[in-house]
Amino acid sequence: MSQTRLNKQRISVMRSVFCAIAITAPASALADWTKSWVIEWNEPAHYYGAETGVIDPGTDCPQGTNPELDWVEVLVKAGYTREEAEWLRNPANPTRSPVHGQQQMAFRGEGRANVYINPESYPDTGLAGVTGSIAEGINLDGNTDTGFVSPDGEAGIDNTFYKALGCWKTYRGPERLSSGALQFNDIMRNGSWTMLIVASGKGEDPMNDENVMVGFYMSQDNMVKGGDGNVAADYTFRIEPHKKYEGIFPAQTINGTIVSTESVTATLRDPGYTRDLELLDAQVKLTMNKDGSLRGYVGGYRPWRPVYDGWVYARGPVIESLTWVELPSVYYALKREADYSPEGSGGERTHISYALRVDALPAYVVTPDASALATEVRSYKDEAPELPAMARGSLGTIRVVDGIVIDPRSEYQPGPDAVILPE
Amino acid sequence: MTHHPLRKLQALSALSSAVWGLCAASLLIPLSGFAQDSAVDQDDSITVAVRRLTESQYKNTIRDLFGDGIEINARFEPEQRENGLLAIGSATLSLTSSGFEQYFVLASSISDQVLGEERRASIMPCEPRSNVSDSACATEFISHIGSQLFRRPLSDAEIAARVQTxxxxxxQAEDFYAGLKLALTSLLVAPEFLFRIEQAEPDPEVAGRYRLDAYSKASRLSFMFWDTTPDAELLAAAGDGSLHGNAGLSAQLERLSRSPRMEAGARAFFEDMMQLDGFGNMVKDPAIYPKFNQLVADSAKEQMLKTVIDQLIVDQGDYRDLFTSNETFINRPLASVYQVPYISGEEWAEYEFPEDSDRAGILTQVGFLSLWAHPGTSSPTRRGIKIHEIFMCEPTPDPPADVDFSQVTDSEAGTVRGRLLDHMENTGCTVCHQRSDPPGLALEHFDGLGQLRKMENGQLIDVSADLFGKTFVGAKGLAEYLHDDPRAPSCLVRNVYAYGVAKAPGYQEREYLQQQAQVFADTGYRFASLFKQIAMTPEFFAVQLPEGLESAVASSDSAAQQD
Structure with missing residues (x-):
């Protein structure tokens, strides 16, 4: 290899993700240790209280997962004739094509209002919520007298998002087995997005350090799967500065667990249709495992309405049919369990306590220009390009309006006044 | 008269089948061996070797003649390694019937692409005067392309047959280009294209001796130096006879070795010598080596080749440093296996393992370590055997059929070293293992994927080795041992010669190879000039008449004298 070549790499071999960093810049800007990971799996931290299966009755949901609905009956209750309801639900009819969803199902509100964008035009049919006392997550408000108890006995766990939706098929199941977790983590692991975690500290012992910073960053480098189909460890990822998706958490480590020392505002990439996981009073509780992996929670109070809208714009009728839920009941459940009023909300509980369970593998994280290891946890937002305008109402190439697919070429157009039965 | 389109298609299809049959039959002629009647041609030339084009040679040739954009989708016939090299095996290969079908389908596809409307203007040397018939233009095309495909001018009969087709x-098709495609297809499946048929001719300077003809020399040089068909200049040097002279040969060797295309030739050589074709079917147990996937396998192979090319061709370094140098290239998947960060935004980046790293040289790269291991464990024996075979030209015989391997394969019992030592207590195994295992045992700090480790089943791994009294420790010790062992550069010289002539050197070439190894050493073990050094020697083009032909030639000569 020619000695005259520029930019020759001379990197020390590192046997693990932990790397001692030589001080070559102002000491105040650098950490004494840095560890980094790539999130290989993340899902809402929902405790599954059954010992078997994925929808069985358990301590969390004694009746089991909310059952599949009889949509003919739902439509009849909403004012459609039985003949109309059966026609709408008959797979042979064109309006039930996957592209269209069952668009007319949207119009079952009072006065045939679209229930997706006017959920309160429809009665709360009751989404059974979690009644158990155990939940995963973080004690966000520091109050041990409220909230759940964690599986290992910690009191005060704030996670009313789990209480509201934890018995919904989308969110219920053992780790990595709920339909929602499978769907979105598959998408993530197949390259839709990558999120990194970098932790750095100034103490001598990374396992017990009072002065730690934790950064959550995006990367455009995909995860790579090994021969066993799982994400492979020790790959290198470049930080992608992002205007929105980033979280910087002051923390400390106690016996290898990273715990927030103060709450922050952060927005991460949500493993769900909402995309934005906006968190107020956000905190982390992450354990560094001996094998180099990282596991734990990112918690905070997230606005609940975008969660509901995320499902609506993922094509309401499709979501309802596939996930055994009436979306208005999701709306009511979130609103009912919302437990946080941020400043400026006039006391309205616009936010709901939430925890994201994170599993991360050791990875090398480098600066955006790939010139060096990212040894400093800091914000890269100033270096990020402006975000493109959000094209709400489109799902890939499909145009979604008010929660339903609109195909202008279609002979049949759903709506309050649509003629249901063929003449 | 206008034919119905369907009828035209049927007629063309029938003709295509006829071309197929003709071509298949024609293959029988050169592949029938060196039968005395057929090997001595009417012009006194003799077929002295027939070597099937390798996959890369085929692809490179098509790319060079017709451009990068030609898609080549085919399953090529497997190659065969003989005496350590596929190149030697290529001289023993024939074609199976299914293999010929593949070549025929591929040839048709190439013809369609080459003479399709989009590309034909850049290929055709002439414009047909008629959409149906222009024998002059067809002749010009066939003669022009045919000479490049056959790597020599076509005979009148060869041209006439294709023009007729x-x-x-x-x-039949009422389409000039449809007919020309059939002619091109017949050229592409001709044995003269698929095989490098080397001809010898009477040496005008020494009565009774044969020499390789100039076009055969051109092909031998081109495929050795560039792994592709001879270019126009080399064919011209063959055509005007200058390749037979020292000055002409020297000029061409200089040109070939200075060309950037020399890298392709060196890559092909080292891919063959280091037996990197094994990556195509390498398997690892995903439960034991979860990081392994095809990307890692492909990258590991590429790392070895990039390292070799950079050190030996680009930097023109000392061949022996290949065993000790810490300089290499990595990409993202390999960085994961090596457990180092990948500090680059490019697909590949230069990388140097630090001095205190356990790794040193090409034998400690993931490629060598993973290729010569078992799917679920390392294998000091395999690694040792391949070090001896590939880098020292010392093959190891297969184990006896009745050996009990159960102790060795029990991967949960202690270290591999311990299991092998137990195995060596079997006296029938000792002879080979005491030679093959020590180099491999020195590499035991690397598991079956080439990942660094110090322990196995809870025990520290001992990487000391004793090879017939020569002791060394670990990969670095082995690297130094190989660096200083004269058998390694001598083996390279042997392989370069064997690769070029496609023949395993015999006892009679021993002195020649010793001399060449000395020259190689005297010039600083520079591989970059080794091809040129070998090709410049008369032995490189020496004709060894196939067994039985010498008497045939002699009787032919005496018959001619009687006439």
Whole structure:
């Protein structure tokens, strides 16, 4: 290899993700240790209280997962004739094509209002919520007298998002087995997005350090799967500065667990249709495992309405049919369990306590220009390009309006006044 | 008269089948061996070797003649390694019937692409005067392309046969290019293209001796130096006879070795010598080596080749440093296996393992370590055998059929070293293992994927080795041992010669190879000039008449004298 070549790499071999960093810049800007990971799996931290299966009755949901609905009956209750309801639900009819969803199902509100964008035009049919006392997550408000108890006995766990939706098929199941977790983590692991975690500290012992910073960053480098189909460890990822998706958490480590020392505002990439996981009073509780992996929670109070809208714009009728839920009941459940009023909300509980369970593998994280290891946890937002305008109402190439697919070429157009039965 | 389109298609299809049959039959002629009657041609030339084009040679040739954009989708016939090299095996290969079908389908596809509307203007040396028939233009095309495909001028008969095919096809299909495609297809499946048929001719300077003809020399040089068909200049040097002279040969060798295309030739050589074709079917147990996937396998192979090319061709370094140098290239997947960060935004980046790293040289790269291991464990024996075979030209015989391997394969019992030592207590195994295992045992700090480790089943791994009294420790010790062992550069010289002539050197070439190894050493073990050094020697083009032909030639000569 020619000695005259520029930019020759001379990197020390590192046997693990932990790397001692030589001080070559102002000491105040650098950490004494840095560890980094790539999130290989993340899902809402929902405790599954059954010992078997994925929808069985358990301590969390004694009746089991909310059952599949009889949509003919739902439509009849909403004012459609039985003949109309059966026609709408008959797979042979064109309006039930996957592209269209069952668009007319949207119009079952009072006065045939679209229930997706006017959920309160429809009665709360009751989404059974979690009644158990155990939940995963973080004690966000520091109050041990409220909230759940964690599986290992910690009191005060704030996670009313789990209480509201934890018995919904989308969110219920053992780790990595709920339909929602499978769907979105598959998408993530197949390259839709990558999120990194970098932790750095100034103490001598990374396992017990009072002065730690934790950064959550995006990367455009995909995860790579090994021969066993799982994400492979020790790959290198470049930080992608992002205007929105980033979280910087002051923390400390106690016996290898990273715990927030103060709450922050952060927005991460949500493993769900909402995309934005906006968190107020956000905190982390992450354990560094001996094998180099990282596991734990990112918690905070997230606005609940975008969660509901995320499902609506993922094509309401499709979501309802596939996930055994009436979306208005999701709306009511979130609103009912919302437990946080941020400043400026006039006391309205616009936010709901939430925890994201994170599993991360050791990875090398480098600066955006790939010139060096990212040894400093800091914000890269100033270096990020402006975000493109959000094209709400489109799902890939499909145009979604008010929660339903609109195909202008279609002979049949759903709506309050649509003629249901063929003449 | 206008034919119905369907009828035209049927006629063309029938003609195509006829071309197939003709081509298949023609293959029988050169592949029938060196039968005395057929090997001595009417012009006194003798077929002295027939070597099937390798996959890369085929692809490179098509790319060079017709451009990068030609898609080549085919499953090539497997190659065969003989005496350590596929190149030697290529001289023993034939074609199976299914293999010929593959070549025929591929040839048709290439013809369609080459003479399709989009590309034909850049290929055709002439414009047909008629959409159906223009024998002059067809002749010009066939003669022009045919000489490049056959790597020599075509005979009148060879041209006439293809022109006839083209004309017949064109009239049947009422399309000049449809006929020409058939002619091109027949060239592409001709044995003269698929095989490098080396001809010897009477040496005008020494009565009774044969020499390789100039076009055969051109092909031998081109495929050795560039792994592709001879270019126009080399064919011209063959055509005007200058390749037979020292000055002409020297000029061409200089040109070939200075060309950037020399890298392709060196890559092909080292891919063959280091037996990197094994990556195509390498398997690892995903439960034991979860990081392994095809990307890692491909990258590991590429790392070895990039390292070799950079050190030996680009930097023109000392061949022996290949065993000790810490300089290499990595990409993202390999960085994961090596457990180092990948500090680059490019697909590949230069990388140097630090001095205190356990790794040193090409034998400690993931490629060598993973290729010569078991799917679920390392294998000091395999690694040792391959070090001896590939880098020292010392093959190891297969184990006896009745050996009990159960102790060795029990991967949960202690270290591999311990299990092998137990195995060596079997006296029938000792002879080979005491030679093959020590180099491999020195590499035991690397598991079956080439990942660094110090322990196995809870025990520290001992990487000391004793090879017939020569002791060394670990990969670095082995690297130094190989660096200083004269058998390694001598083996390279042997392999370069064998690769070029496609023949395993015999006892009679021993002195020649010793001399060449000395020259190689005297010039600083520079591989970059080794091809040129070997090709410049008369032995490189020496003709060894196939067994039985010497008497045939002699009787032929005496018959001619009687006439």
């Amino acid at each position: 083209a004309e017949l096809g064109a009239s």
